[in-house]
Amino acid sequence: MIILGLNIFHADTSACLVKDGKLIVAVEEERFTRIKHFTGFPKNSINFCLKEGRVKLEDVDYICVNYNTNYNFKEKVIFSLRNFYKSNFFKKAFFSLKKKSLKKLFIKFYNLDISKKVKFIPHHLAHIASAFYFNKVESSLGFSFDGSGDFSTVEIFNLGKKIKLLEKVNYPDSLGIFYQAFTQFLGFKNYGDEYKVMGLASYGKPIYKDRIIKILKNKKNFFKLDLNYFDHHQSIIDYDFESGYPFFDDLYTLKIEKLFGKARNINEPIKQIHKDIAASLQTGFEEVVIQKLYDIKEKYKNENLCIAGGCAFNSSLNGKIIEKSIFNNVYFSPNVGDAGGSIGAALLVSKENNEKLEYDQNPFLGTYYSNKYIEENIISKIKNIKNFKYTYYQNLDDLNDKVCNQLVNEGVVGWFQDRMEWGPRALGNRSILGDPRNPEMRDIINTKIKRREEFRPFAPSVLEEHYQDYFDTKTPSPYMSRIVKVKSDKIPGVTHVDNTARIQTVNREQNEKFYDLINEFYKITGVPMLLNTSFNCQEPIVETPEEAIDTFNRTEMDILVINDYIMRKMG
Secondary structure, eight states: OEEEEEEOSSSSOEEEEEETTEEEEEEETHHHHOOTTOOSOOHHHHHHHHHHHTOOGGGOSEEEESOOTTTTHHHHHHHHHHTTTTOOHHHHHHHHHHHOOHHHHHHHHHSOOOGGGEEEOOHHHHHHHHHHHHTTOSOEEEEEEEEEETTEEEEEEEESSSEEEEEEEETTOOHHHHHHHHHHHTTOOSTTTHHHHHHHHTTSOOTTHHHHHHHHTOBTTBOOOOGGGBOGGGSOOOOOTTTOOOOOOOOBOTTHHHHHOSOOOTTSOOOHHHHHHHHHHHHHHHHHHHHHHHHHHHHHOOSEEEEESGGGGOHHHHHHHHHTTSSSEEEOOSOOSGGGHHHHHHHHHHHHTTOOOBOOSOOBOSOOOOHHHHIIIIIHHHTTOTTEEEEEOSSHHHHHHHHHHHHHTTOOEEEEOSSOBSSSSOOSSEEEEEOTTOTTHHHHHIIIIIOOOTTOOOEEEEEGGGHHHHEEOSSOOTTOOOEEEEOOSSOGGGOOTTSEEEOEEEOTTTOHHHHHHHHHHHHHHSOOEEEEEESOSSSSOOOSHHHHHHHHHHSOOSEEEETTEEEEEOO
């Protein structure tokens, strides 16, 4: 059976392909369009999945989508009727859905009526399935939370042979919108900027936590937003499907300014009050979620937890959950957000059709470029370019030695290898690398390459067998999903101001090339890790070798490694 999974009509549109229960490939559309968090039709992703799977669209048995307009239908109607005179919610929502006909889109792009093949999967069910089926666990509780999906914002599941919904929170009460609204208030207006606030929080003190909790109205039954401070319930949050750019208006009302002062303009400097608000927001958010997790652990008696949804990208929260040992085992996937729902939807339908799921926990599911491609499309074009030098290394030990020597001499290295990672974080195949021992390395990379906010930290990629020597955690973190305390003073380049780091643990089975490079650095320096940040500069992570070279040329990266080639700019 051939199943095409899609995330569509949400940000971060994506596609995956499952053949006979095996996850073959998965990729996000933003990597092809070069528009961050792309919201339009994922044609390039679909085409790649079909090509990689060597199938035609006509051969696909099911097209599975991580949304279902019929889900929570009663709740949607009641909410719309109650808010009819305050807003045009129902009218806008209906009009939006009319524009977003999956049937019409496939006829437009492929001249094919796929109506009989489509399976609509409730949004949060797809979310939690992506974490549950990606990990080899027989039973677990599931906690999915985000801005909103099919009118739910939180759903709690019992996961096993069957998946059962236990509890849910409906729109407009939303932890995701709550956090996003404050992100906008703090002057970070782009979709997906919440991680900036999380990083900023480490520089402040939670002196406004009581005010945050007041707005969140934390109660024993979890939370309920004070809607006087938000306006999302009086309009419809929608994305520009035609252009693919995710943008919408501010989600907060001016009443928030009575509690916290004037909202920060995007061009205004960041002051201590903004850092303190960020710290208060993060602390309040963590407390509410963690208390709920304690409650469901006690209520439903399960030692395992799968976490998914856009809010599960909050690596600080994830670290606290594991640190407090609420559950014996906590599971993530490499892509817990909307894009990951494409995998969840596809695997659910595969399971429903009694297929045995065949998969591993390998996050390298994207595009691949061979040495032959590099020779024909890259080397042939640059070999005559003045001041551009390249060297081919048949022996990877020699290549690793050259790269590590560059790193120990304060060099910044672009590292482009094998299949592209699935998810928003560079895991060693589309990475920019530096020396974690160098206290100036963060500033060096920010100045030379990233050109981003100075308060944002970089992550360490550490050999799995050594992570406990440097970090206070008991379990590996292969997908860079959580923040932990740093135990060593030898790695200032990857240590945040609050003595934490968002770690990636690397084993040889999962990524042989990246493991061997780190191991070579370990032999030279005695430190078994590298600073690792995504290969991009104010754009999506590079997808092609051509994009890697373009970023290399636009920045002050010292060397670029593509497969077995090292490239340098001379002079």
